[in-house]
Amino acid sequence: MTGRMRWLGTGMAAAAVMMAAALLPASPASAQDQGKTGGSHALALHGKPKYGPDFQHLDYANPDAPKGGEVKLMAFGGFDNLNPFILRGQAAAGAGLVFQTLTTSNGDEAITEYGLLAESIEVAPDRNWVAFTLRPEARFHDGQPVTADDVIWSFDTLKEKGHPLYRTYYADVTKAEKTGERTVKFSFRDGNNPELPVIMGQLPVLPKHAFANRDFATTTLDPLIGSGPYKVVDVQAGRAITYERVKDWWAKDLPINRGRYNFDRIRYDYYRDLDVAFEAFKAGAYDFRLENSSKNWTTGYNVPAVQNGQIVKEEIKHEDPQGMQAFVFNIRRPVFQDRRVREALNYLFDYEWTRANLSYGLYQRTRSYFANTELASTGLPSPEELKLLEPFRGQIPDEVFTKPYEPPKTDASGNIRGNLRTALGLLKDAGWELKNGKLVNAQGQPFRFEFLLVQADMERIVQPFVRNLERAGIEAQIRVVDSAQYQNRTDNFDYDMIIERFPQSLSPGNEQRDYWESSRADQPGSRNSIGIKNPAIDKLVETLIAAPDREALIAATRALDRVLLWNWYVIPHWHDTVYRVAYWNRFSHPTVAPKYGLGFPDSWWIDADKNAKLANSPRRTGP
Structure with missing residues (x-):
């Protein structure tokens, strides 16, 4: 699991720090560290923590940073x-x-915990x-x-x-x-x-x-x-x-x-309204943005405040695991319960055109639920993975054993004729026929579903997908709701398709139950937003959690990844390896950035000289 258990309901990344092998006490702990308890100041996955019992501060924190x-x-x-x-x-x-909390992680280590409320751990x-x-x-x-x-x-x-x-x-x-x-x-x-x-x-x-x-x-x-x-x-x-x-x-x-x-x-x-929020930032209403819109980053900051240095644009590299962001099928809905249907809709999402025309060439396609980590499956299963997968042969897709996973591709021209033929063939095999321009099942019922969104700016991504779905005779509607309604509906699985992110870490564990296990599929508020009830996946999750060492954890995670991918539970989006931030030029931060996470706001500070200069200059944001 990654750095911290999310504070539920805040929209922060979700998952607590998990360890998937034997926890080793820190150091050998010094007598000063052990005190009266015989415990340690930290827990590390392998060997020693980066910071010993006598460390003075984190490398990415400035102990002399001014407060205020x-x-x-x-x-x-x-x-x-x-x-x-x-x-x-x-x-x-x-x-x-x-x-x-009793202990805390830091941005330099993915799998080490230090005492916080607790002075020692045993x-x-x-x-x-x-x-x-x-x-x-x-x-x-x-x-x-x-x-x-x-x-x-x-x-x-x-x-x-x-x-x-x-x-x-x-x-x-x-x-x-x-x-x-x-x-x-x-x-x-x-x-x-x-x-x-x-x-x-x-x-x-x-x-x-x-x-x-x-x-x-x-x-x-x-x-x-x-x-x-x-x-x-x-x-x-x-x-x-x-x-x-x-x-x-x-x-x-x-x-x-x-x-x-x-x-x-x-x-x-x-x-x-996110567009209003963006304009408010450029007008100086708030100080800092983590920019997630490629359009804004590429075209929206062409304003005097950026050109004269009042607003800073910065790309900060990171090594954070990226997990999976995707269009998520709610397979509790009958229309999405056939794997061939889900695969067909993957063929109708034109990622390459989207990247070229809507994402300005930024980002890279996500091909794993554990993207940007060594846990991501690639190629064909290793011998260690096959030992875990073989007992489920016949219960999981055959492609798990025979093909490297690759999402459908296009030439980015917008012409998806080949993909459309493949999709219609899969849909026909699943019992859907294109009649008079409408896709219908054997009972004559039309294929229709709804995208549930909370951010209106995602409509620009969904709309071209909707047009491709229409070409296959599928009626797809977009519904944008406020955040309270969205949370209520997603907590109770009241949606057909949503855009969801499954955060991951360098050491996945217990949180995987909440994502994928059958016991969580009908539990309101769980993160099994897909609605998976698959005995093979349940057993692979438990194997992952019980992995005795790093090598076993990697094999179990990759095996689980393959089964999830080849079940076509989602239509993958994209990820990146930099944080794109924009901020009014009144801050300083350490020259050393954390490997994992942004470090804002906890290790940044207000720079008195920059703040004074900014305060004494007129804020010009318009043309």
Whole structure:
């Protein structure tokens, strides 16, 4: 899994840090590191963590970065909830800034965790349990200490009343118990799930006393008490939210935090139209954009503010796993349950034309659910993969064994005649006939479905696809809804096709259950948006989770990838290996960038000289 478990409902990347092989204690830990507990300051997948017990700060953080100032950011849609740990409502952007977990990852390592609320971690030799000893100085915002009872209450409450995802993540945890004044031990069903120590480190710890008179499962716009670097100071329901840095934050001098969380205030303003949001940025209404529109990046920044240096455009390279972004079939719908139908529609999406004409030649086609990692399947299965796949021969597509996966291609001319013939042949085999320009089944029912979108700017990508579908006699409509309706409909799988992203990491594990396993297909709020119920995939996921070493994990992940790809559950989109950002020239950031992640806003700061120069120059954004 990747860096952090997502703060549910915030739209941030989803998945917690998973480990797929034996967790090794850090170092050998020094006597100073071990203290009274005998535990370690960190957990590493292989060998030693990058940062030893005496490290002073992260390489991509400037310990001398000045504190101060306000940064204004953009969020899309709206919000009606400040509790990011439940299924109901839409959580506010940035809600995770308020809370802390037992351990934390960093942007330099994909599979190492460092103590945060916990000063030390101890893992059983057989991986049947993990114990965390809390820092004595850890405090909630109201000054109350973070206790072992808070940890156990948080675990129990998230399982019982939190987002359904937590029940999946903690399914193999049999007991949480207090074994010392500041120590909590989590026991596991067995030692066959090596990621569990890390998963428990990602447990958000909430104040038991603050929920004594409130229902945890109910949405709220009242600020919640946490132990994180920021607290909520202003809420304008659905419109804006402002966080303020906790000046006496108990963890500000921990090495993992030095040079981070430098802004005094972080404000998110909500926009319901992305075009309006883009123009607002160029007018100076907010400070920073992670640009995901190739059109905007290529043509939209030709304004004086960019030309004179008031707005900086920057491409920041990264090594982040890219996962899979795609058009996603909801195979709960009868129209998409035949694999041949799904394959046929893949032939009708003209990626090459889209890239040339709508993406300005940026990005590259995604060919794996684990894109941009060594976990992605390529070529034909290796002997190690075949050992895992052979038991399912006859239950999974034959192509898994005989063909390297490759999405259909075109010549980018817009003429898809060859692909159209192939698609119609597949559809005919699946029982659909083209009659009088309409594709119908044996009962005369037309082939029709709906694209459900939350971002209107994606219509420019969908519309050419719709035209190609029409050429095959398929009636496809586009429906754009607001973010609240979209979340409600997707939580309850009320859609035909959506655009979805499945974030992945260098070490996938438990989160794969939520993506692909049968048990999650009918669970509202799960990330099995496709609706997969496939026994072979269930078993491959469990094999992946139990992988005893890196080599076994790679083989299991590639095998799973092949089966997912050849079932044509999605129509793959694209990915990239750089972050494209634009920002008003009032910031500085370390010259060393994190390998994984952007590092904004946590390791950037307001540069006094740049800020003064910008403040004293007129902002010209128009022609």
